[in-house]
Amino acid sequence: MPAPRLEIRDRRAAAFSLLLAMLGATITAIGLRTDDALPPPVLAWESVPAPRPLPTSATSRKPGQKQKQKQLRPSPPDRLDIPAIGVHTPVSAIGLRADGTLDVPPLRSDAPAGWYRGSPTPGEPGPAIIVGHVDTARDGAAVFFRLRELKAGDSLSVRRTDRSVARFTVTKVASYPKKAFPSDEVYGTTPGPSLRLITCGGSFDRDRRSYRSNIVVFASLLP
Template sequence: MTRARAGGRHGKPWRAAGAALVLLAMAGAGMIGASVRSAPPPRPPQPLAQAGPAESDRTAGVTVEGTGVAIADQVPIDEESADPSAPGAVPALPRSAPTTISIPRIGVNADVMTLGIDPDGTVQVPPLEQAQRAGWYSPGPSPGEVGNAVIVGHVDSAKLGPAVFFDLGALKPGDRITVARQDGRNATFTVDSVKSYPKTSFPSELVYGASDKPSLRVVTCGGVFDRSARSYLDNIVVFATLTA
């Protein structure tokens, strides 16, 4: 598994300094399973939008050693500066950990575990034996807070087969994602776009960077399965905005 270091300021839209943001250890085998496969797995649905180098080039900053992921040096957003009275804006929620994620179009209704950082400084991922659960990166904003909340999950597992986000690439703009929270509130997001990025050009700034509105990023693996590396070559990223 390829791992990289992570950081962030707990409870705030956060600043990535140096090697502070990562691609959530999904550049290696960790998001698909560690067992050797006798045959390629079924290919998960792929989004229509394949992001090109020009878009990922907006991620300017430091490259994390071993991943080739460019890391942006972000300035934190003041939550009070977000204008809840703007047309179409939905007021942000206070911080509260997510408990479940529901995506009706692809039949997802999954528990969400809280992920942090391992002692070696790498980002945790859901255990492969719990590949039907999603994970929330807790050093970043919670779903509904101002900023980009990040939820990740496996696409499949060598042992269990298709996992929680196997069909993530089938989502389309306008689809709904609802995240239930520990405070009893539901944060409902509307999908803005669904894109596929080569893992060598993961858009860290677009996923982890500062935002002045409550947003959600849902990430898994996709693209072609590289049998020699036992890994998918791309990441699928769903971009969504709080609407209810």
């Protein structure tokens, strides 16, 4: 009788080993499919031009015209808060790439938003430009993942390095194909201080490893 019992244990061990092997193969396959389902790293701003230099507030008004709207002294931003979509992020300064397009913060889910230092500081006359990633292949949702959910009337605030706070209200949220990005509308001179928040959106082009559109939030300084 001892021999049959040993044979049964051997059969069970073999069956258990086979089960573990099958389970491991299944998990590996699922992992590969999951990795493949994620979009590759995003080239977010590959076709988004940088703003052209704006005239100063003195030259942007007609002779004799007074500034009627509230405006703040120049001071770089250091924090952006958008309660409606749960965004509370530091803001770093960014410049331009060698090809003349906007640079971006590091491609990480925890990367801050980036203020283009060639644009006005938030609260000055003209459009201040702040960009951020929508997501990353490795880490998932990034700082501006929910930017498209904003709607007219939502409020946001920018704390500046001089400790003052510029408060804005959203006036419009729009999606534009990158091939037809409306630079004049997004970056053009405004009658008072304004803000533009920009991220990726639309469908994903796997060949170019980029989203096909950009989401742009337009906001104006509150009185």
